[in-house]
Amino acid sequence: MPYENINLIPIYIALGVGALLVALALWKKVLTIPATVSAFIILVLSALFAGYTGVVVFSVSFVLSAIVGLVKREKRKAREEGLYPHVGARGIVQVLCNAFPALVYASVYFALGIEAFKVASAVTVIAGVADSFASDLGIVGEGKVVSIITFKEVPRGMSGGVSLLGTLSALLSSIAVALVVFAVGEVGIKGLWVMALTGFIGTIIDSLLGASIQRAYRCSKCGKLTERQTHCDMPTIKVKGCKWVDNNVVNALSLVVAGAISLLFYL
Numbered sequence: 001m002p003y004e005n006i007n008l009i010p011i012y013i014a015l016g017v018g019a020l021l022v023a024l025a026l027w028k029k030v031l032t033i034p035a036t037v038s039a040f041i042i043l044v045l046s047a048l049f050a051g052y053t054g055v056v057v058f059s060v061s062f063v064l065s066a067i068v069g070l071v072k073r074e075k076r077k078a079r080e081e082g083l084y085p086h087v088g089a090r091g092i093v094q095v096l097c098n099a100f101p102a103l104v105y106a107s108v109y110f111a112l113g114i115e116a117f118k119v120a121s122a123v124t125v126i127a128g129v130a131d132s133f134a135s136d137l138g139i140v141g142e143g144k145v146v147s148i149i150t151f152k153e154v155p156r157g158m159s160g161g162v163s164l165l166g167t168l169s170a171l172l173s174s175i176a177v178a179l180v181v182f183a184v185g186e187v188g189i190k191g192l193w194v195m196a197l198t199g200f201i202g203t204i205i206d207s208l209l210g211a212s213i214q215r216a217y218r219c220s221k222c223g224k225l226t227e228r229q230t231h232c233d234m235p236t237i238k239v240k241g242c243k244w245v246d247n248n249v250v251n252a253l254s255l256v257v258a259g260a261i262s263l264l265f266y267l
C-alpha cells in the first residue's frame with residue numbers, strides 16, 4: 001500500500017515547486033492570497049497521496065493555466081466583466097472546487113493502492129486545465145459560440161456555450177498534459193489514453209452541465225444574458241438552472257464525473 005512506504009522525494013519537489021508557484025501566483029496576481037495558500041497545501045498533499053504523478057500533473061496544469069491566463073488578458077477582462085460574478089484573480093472557492101476532486105481520488109489511491117484512482121486523480125486535474133484553456137481562449141476568440149445542448153447561438157463566454165477554438169484548445173491541452181504525466185513514467189500507455197480522452201470528456205460534461213443545471217440570468221434593463229445577479233446596477237432575472245448551482249459547483253461536479261468515467265475506462 002502506498003501509505004506504508006511514503007516516498008519523500010515528490011514531497012520535497014512539491015515544497016520547492018510550490019514555493020515558486022506561490023511567488024508566481026502572487027506576482028502575476030492570478031490567485032488571491034487564501035487561494036494561493038490552499039493551492040500550496042493541495043500540491044503538497046497530492047505529492048503525498050499520488051507521488052510524482054500528483055506533483056507533476058498539478059505543477060504543469062498550474063503553469064499552463066497561468067500562461068494561458070496571460071494571453072490577451074485585457075480583452076478577456078473586458079469580455080468577462082458583464083458576464084461573471086468574479087473577474088480577475090481566482091479565489092479560494094474556485095481553487096478548492098477545481099482541486100478537491102483530485103485529492104479525493106488521490107487519497108483513495110493512497111489508502112488502497114489501486115492504480116486506477118491515481119489515474120482518476122490526474123484526469124480531474126487535466127479536465128480542469130483543459131476547461132480553463134477552453135474558456136480562457138474561447139472567450140477571446142472571434143468564431144461562433146453555440147449552446148452545446150440547443151446549438152443556438154449564445155453570448156461568448158456563457159457557460160454551456162462551445163466554440164471551435166475552445167473545443168480544440170481543450171482537446172490539445174488534455175493531450176499535452178496527459179503526455180507530460182505519461183513521461184513521468186508512473187502511468188502506462190493505457191493511462192495515457194484514458195487521461196487524454198477523459199480529460200477532454202470532462203470539459204464536455206462541464207459544458208453540458210453549464211448549459212443545463214447552471215443558473216443564468218437576464219438583465220432587466222439591457223436584456224443581456226449573464227451569470228451575474230446584478231447588471232446595469234439592477235438585480236437580474238433568473239432564466240434557467242438551479243439557484244444554488246454556479247460555475248464552481250458545475251466545475252467540481254464535472255471533475256468528479258470525469259474521474260468516475262476514467263475509472264470505468266481504466267478498470
Ligand SMILES: [Zn+2]
Nearest residue numbers: 219222231232
Ligand atoms: Zn444590463
